[in-house]
Amino acid sequence: MSTAVLKKLHLVDFKNYPDAELSFSSKVNAFVGNNGVGKTNVLDAIHYLAVTKSYFNPVDSQNIRHGKPFMVVEGAFETENGTDTVYCALQRGQKKVFKRNQKDYERLADHIGLFPLVMISPSDRDLILEGSETRRKFMDGVISQSDKLYLDDLLAYNKALSQRNSLLKYFAKNRKWEEATLEIYDEQLIERGVRINERRTLFMDQMKPIMLEAYSKIASENEDVNLSYASQLNEKSMKECLLESRDKDKILQYTTAGIHKDDLKFELNEYPLKKVGSQGQQKTFTIALKLAQFEFLKHVTGRKPILLLDDIFDKLDEQRVEAIVSMVNDHQFGQIFITDTHADRTNEIVKRIVEESVVFEVNSEGVIKELEA
Numbered sequence: 150m151s152t153a154v155l156k157k158l159h160l161v162d163f164k165n166y167p168d169a170e171l172s173f174s175s176k177v178n179a180f181v182g183n184n185g186v187g188k189t190n191v192l193d194a195i196h197y198l199a200v201t202k203s204y205f206n207p208v209d210s211q212n213i214r215h216g217k218p219f220m221v222v223e224g225a226f227e228t229e230n231g232t233d234t235v236y237c238a239l240q241r242g243q244k245k246v247f248k249r250n251q252k253d254y255e256r257l258a259d260h261i262g263l264f265p266l267v268m269i270s271p272s273d274r275d276l277i278l279e280g281s282e283t284r285r286k287f288m289d290g291v292i293s294q295s296d297k298l299y300l301d302d303l304l305a306y307n308k309a310l311s312q313r314n315s316l317l318k319y320f321a322k323n324r325k326w327e328e329a330t331l332e333i334y335d336e337q338l339i340e341r342g343v344r345i346n347e348r349r350t351l352f353m354d355q356m357k358p359i360m361l362e363a364y365s366k367i368a369s370e371n372e373d374v375n376l377s378y379a380s381q382l383n384e385k386s387m388k389e390c391l392l393e394s395r396d397k398d399k400i401l402q403y404t405t406a407g408i409h410k411d412d413l414k415f416e417l418n419e420y421p422l423k424k425v426g427s428q429g430q431q432k433t434f435t436i437a438l439k440l441a442q443f444e445f446l447k448h449v450t451g452r453k454p455i456l457l458l459d460d461i462f463d464k465l466d467e468q469r470v471e472a473i474v475s476m477v478n479d480h481q482f483g484q485i486f487i488t489d490t491h492a493d494r495t496n497e498i499v500k501r502i503v504e505e506s507v508v509f510e511v512n513s514e515g516v517i518k519e520l521e522a
């Protein structure tokens with residue numbers, strides 16, 4: 150298996166960091182410090198280098214340090230072929246500059262997957278608590294990383310969907326119905342929707358056993374969790390869905406059936422996880438889901454993704470923490486970055502990790518210092 154690890158990171162006016170330069174271990178790197186000192190910001194900078202954007206804030210300019218004109222996030226990845234430098238810079242009001250080995254990209258999408266990365270963060274609970282769109286986005290994000298045609302299908306589907314919705318509104322306003330025009334869009338939705346549904350089904354068939362195994366490894370008690378893909382297309386064809394909902398669509402003036410209504414169902418003991426899961430159980434579930442994403446990306450990219458564990462130990466009992474430490478010690482992961490507010494807990498966990506590890510302390514001035522082992 151080939152590797153890609155981040156050895157160096159340089160931040161200039163990225164979020165709360167005026168200027169920070171860091172060197173990392175190829176194995177475990179932990180950041181400790183109080184709330185709000187900027188631990189997660191370091192993980193987000195790493196996310197920038199791998200995925201070309203922030204994990205948390207889609208508005209690039211908001212990641213520039215307040216009151217400053219530009220930001221730079223720069224890193225050096227070590228691979229079996231040598232060192233790859235990645236450079237991301239943004240000046241307020243201008244286009245983001247993104248380079249690998251001093252060369253611009255024609256399409257930023259071409260960078261995705263070169264340095265696979267998985268972030269596990271407290272904000273993942275949105276996957277459980279929020280509406281179906283959040284779960285579809287997660288599923289689409291992971292599949293798109295391995296399948297460019299999937300992204301094309303998705304974009305084309307969404308375009309046809311929005312055109313069909315505009316047409317339904319237009320018809321209603323003008324009180325005229327041209328079924329033939331509607332059918333042009335139906336055909337496009339069917340062609341793309343069927344492929345998207347097939348791809349999602351395959352993806353969930355691959356993810357589910359890995360996710361369930363990861364869950365049972367972390368929560369060794371017998372907790373019966375389940376993950377399933379809910380789609381109207383599991384019951385009938387896309388064509389039937391559209392035909393059956395046509396009258397309803399005309400009244401509501403939007404398309405009520407199709408793969409844009411798909412969802413992922415998360416269950417604990419046959420009840421919705423959102424309703425019955427404790428905070429620790431919900432956290433375990435999202436960690437397991439992300440570890441399944443890790444395996445999926447590892448499989449499709451041939452590289453162990455960099456794993457970012459933001460505040461992962463909070464809300465987990467000692468036994469679950471121990472299970473995660475064992476997974477690290479079993480060499481299941483490559484390079485790992487951890488953040489934690491409890492320095493003692495981190496030091497104690499790091500001692501149990503057999504892999505090489507470095508602990509950094511972040512203080513309230515945003516200064517990062519490597520702690521003596």
Ligand SMILES: Nc1ncnc2c1ncn2[C@@H]1O[C@H](COP(=O)(O)OP(=O)(O)OP(=O)(O)O)[C@@H](O)[C@H]1O
Pocket residue numbers: 163164165166182183184185186187188189190191211212213214215460488489490
């Ligand atoms: N664009 C920005 N300019 C300046 N500071 C920023 C910017 N964006 C975020 N920050 C600061 O970064 C800090 C939050 O950092 P971060 O989320 O990394 O904290 P943390 O150490 O992970 O905290 P916690 O332990 O609570 O998760 C806040 O103090 C916030 O004001």
